[in-house]
Amino acid sequence: MATIRVPDEVPSPAQDSETLNQAFRGWGTDEKAIIRVLGQRNESQRRRIRESYKEIYGKDLIDDLSSELSGDFMKAVILWTYDAAERDARLVNKALKEKKKKKIENLKVIVEISCTTSPSHLIAVRKAYCSLFDLSIEEHIASSLPFPLSKLLVTLASSFRYDKDKTDAEVATIEAAMLREAIEKKQLDHDHVLYILGTRSIYQLRETFVAYKQSYGNTIDKDVDGCPGDADLRSLLQIAIFCIDSPEKHFAKVVRDSIEGFGTDEDSLTRAIVTRAEIDLMKVRGEFFNMYNSSMDNAIIGDASGDYKDFLITLLGSKI
Amino acid sequence: MATIRVPDEVPSPAQDSETLNQAFRGWGTDEKAIIRVLGQRNESQRRRIRESYKEIYGKDLIDDLSSELSGDFMKAVILWTYDAAERDARLVNKALKEKKKKKIENLKVIVEISCTTSPSHLIAVRKAYCSLFDLSIEEHIASSLPFPLSKLLVTLASSFRYDKDKTDAEVATIEAAMLREAIEKKQLDHDHVLYILGTRSIYQLRETFVAYKQSYGNTIDKDVDGCPGDADLRSLLQIAIFCIDSPEKHFAKVVRDSIEGFGTDEDSLTRAIVTRAEIDLMKVRGEFFNMYNSSMDNAIIGDASGDYKDFLITLLGSKI
Numbered sequence: 001m002a003t004i005r006v007p008d009e010v011p012s013p014a015q016d017s018e019t020l021n022q023a024f025r026g027w028g029t030d031e032k033a034i035i036r037v038l039g040q041r042n043e044s045q046r047r048r049i050r051e052s053y054k055e056i057y058g059k060d061l062i063d064d065l066s067s068e069l070s071g072d073f074m075k076a077v078i079l080w081t082y083d084a085a086e087r088d089a090r091l092v093n094k095a096l097k098e099k100k101k102k103k104i105e106n107l108k109v110i111v112e113i114s115c116t117t118s119p120s121h122l123i124a125v126r127k128a129y130c131s132l133f134d135l136s137i138e139e140h141i142a143s144s145l146p147f148p149l150s151k152l153l154v155t156l157a158s159s160f161r162y163d164k165d166k167t168d169a170e171v172a173t174i175e176a177a178m179l180r181e182a183i184e185k186k187q188l189d190h191d192h193v194l195y196i197l198g199t200r201s202i203y204q205l206r207e208t209f210v211a212y213k214q215s216y217g218n219t220i221d222k223d224v225d226g227c228p229g230d231a232d233l234r235s236l237l238q239i240a241i242f243c244i245d246s247p248e249k250h251f252a253k254v255v256r257d258s259i260e261g262f263g264t265d266e267d268s269l270t271r272a273i274v275t276r277a278e279i280d281l282m283k284v285r286g287e288f289f290n291m292y293n294s295s296m297d298n299a300i301i302g303d304a305s306g307d308y309k310d311f312l313i314t315l316l317g318s319k320i
Numbered sequence: 321m322a323t324i325r326v327p328d329e330v331p332s333p334a335q336d337s338e339t340l341n342q343a344f345r346g347w348g349t350d351e352k353a354i355i356r357v358l359g360q361r362n363e364s365q366r367r368r369i370r371e372s373y374k375e376i377y378g379k380d381l382i383d384d385l386s387s388e389l390s391g392d393f394m395k396a397v398i399l400w401t402y403d404a405a406e407r408d409a410r411l412v413n414k415a416l417k418e419k420k421k422k423k424i425e426n427l428k429v430i431v432e433i434s435c436t437t438s439p440s441h442l443i444a445v446r447k448a449y450c451s452l453f454d455l456s457i458e459e460h461i462a463s464s465l466p467f468p469l470s471k472l473l474v475t476l477a478s479s480f481r482y483d484k485d486k487t488d489a490e491v492a493t494i495e496a497a498m499l500r501e502a503i504e505k506k507q508l509d510h511d512h513v514l515y516i517l518g519t520r521s522i523y524q525l526r527e528t529f530v531a532y533k534q535s536y537g538n539t540i541d542k543d544v545d546g547c548p549g550d551a552d553l554r555s556l557l558q559i560a561i562f563c564i565d566s567p568e569k570h571f572a573k574v575v576r577d578s579i580e581g582f583g584t585d586e587d588s589l590t591r592a593i594v595t596r597a598e599i600d601l602m603k604v605r606g607e608f609f610n611m612y613n614s615s616m617d618n619a620i621i622g623d624a625s626g627d628y629k630d631f632l633i634t635l636l637g638s639k640i
Binding site: 138201 | 439443446447450454455456457458459461462463467470471474475478479480481482483484486491511515516518519520521
């Protein structure tokens with residue numbers, strides 16, 4: 001359930017291109033016009049606008065946005081304007097090229113893209129990655145990260161999971177026991193853990209997590225959390241479990257974490273809103289309310305400001 | 321370079337369907353007509369014939385072929401009539417369901433399909449697998465084979481390799497040394513081995529194999545062959561190296577092995593001819609001659625017989 005609102009009568013891609021080009025002209029930039037056009041068009045409409053803009057003005061819309069806008073607003077509008085597959089390929093690439101300090105935080109994005117998007121979207125991201133960066137996602141991961149992180153991420157990013165809601169209770173019980181055994185032996189890098197989480201369907205894994213809780217009392221993410229060893233691996237495994245179990249809860253938490261405390265993590269906030277606005281942001285909003293007993297929209301309005309805020313709330317379905 | 325010969329004037333799919341349906345009618349079956357029609361049509365023409373046959377007769381062409389034909393001839397014609405992605409998905413599934421005795425021999429097919437077809441074809445095979453068998457290739461491998469075989473095969477089958485001819489000499493030297501180290505330590509199941517072979521592009525790997533030979537004297541497949549340990553893993557790794565290094569030589573060897581000695585391994589012979597007839601069978605023929613100083617076509621004619629032989633030589637470009 002998407003949150004963006006496409007008007008009943010949508011101008012032609014050529015008209016939208018002209019509005020955008022007008023907004024770039026002269027001294028100042030008309031940010032509101034940019035938000036009204038791009039923030040209220042779905043993915044295929046935005047693609048047609050990019051094509052039409054190129055045709056009419058001989059320039060790349062993304063290039064013009066990047067020279068006319070700035071800061072978090074620019075970053076958010078550009079992420080939103082890319083094809084979804086190219087956008088995600090760029091997020092993965094940024095994560096892999098990140099300097100050490102924020103590395104693990106950024107690697108979570110790879111888990112997120114691998115575990116919360118459809119199998120066919122993940123393939124499209126891998127294709128885009130090869131075209132943009134002249135290497136495959138999996139070879140970039142394998143050649144730049146240490147084991148066992150690379151193993152986990154190669155497996156997750158290479159998956160093409162069965163995507164129908166058909167599960168096997170016996171498999172759930174057996175594999176819950178295999179996961180339990182690895183946790184008890186403090187072997188979070190055990191091949192069983194990586195291959196169960198990396199190859200089974202999302203529906204099967206959810207049933208396995210339920211079987212785990214029924215048999216062993218705790219939720220599996222809690223037991224993983226209590227497991228000593230490589231903190232980075234533990235952290236990525238937990239994100240994988242959250243993303244598989246409930247993408248909506250995961251993204252509600254991403255939004256909350258990004259605005260809580262001193263300062264805002266705009267990159268994470270932008271990513272959550274931009275990547276989910278056409279998928280399940282309505283559900284994320286509901287989960288946010290369930291989890292934190294407050295309105296996600298109000299929390300964002302209270303934390304972001306200016307054109308950046310206006311753009312986000314437009315993606316959340318408000319009119320500015 | 322394909323070997324099949326499509327006539328200059330191809331009948332319409334409806335006419336071809338009628339010829340096939342005529343061939344099935346009455347007491348005997350007109351095998352020659354079946355060979356002339358299906359053996360001289362390319363993949364998209366065969367697809368249109370299947371669609372047209374279904375439309376006109378309300379029956380599945382594959383079902384009719386399977387009830388009208390028999391033995392190796394039937395198996396070959398049916399493999400040839402499937403969509404290539406569905407055909408390969410079925411070959412993988414057969415390999416994974418094989419009983420113990422012939423298991424390792426059959427697992428080689430998974431290596432073959434993973435390492436000698438294009439990245440986009442491999443994705444199409446994975447999609448077909450999910451549709452046909454209600455699970456993904458990688459989960460079927462991971463849940464039915466022991467480590468480290470499953471690790472190797474999951475990595476190979478999940479790859480979406482960068483497919484342009486762009487290599488890095490430094491990477492080749494470094495990774496040749498990593499492969500060498502694993503072989504010296506007798507650790508063919510080392511993660512470096514699996515991830516280098518499983519994620520790098522075919523072109524990069526070929527350069528790495530050259531660097532290996534330059535630095536260490538032997539070809540890498542020879543050193544793998546001399547490495548003690550799990551014989552099955554060694555065998556699959558060698559096949560992977562052969563398939564990456566030269567698919568044509570690999571398939572020339574498959575053909576030769578299938579007809580050499582007492583009795584013929586028709587399944588392997590059929591697979592080699594059917595799967596490569598529209599890709600590189602002309603080159604396979606050339607490599608066969610280079611390697612064994614004899615004609616592949618004559619070897620097949622001398623070994624196979626009847627309609628089966630006629631069908632294979634039709635795929636090899638002869639007129640019957």
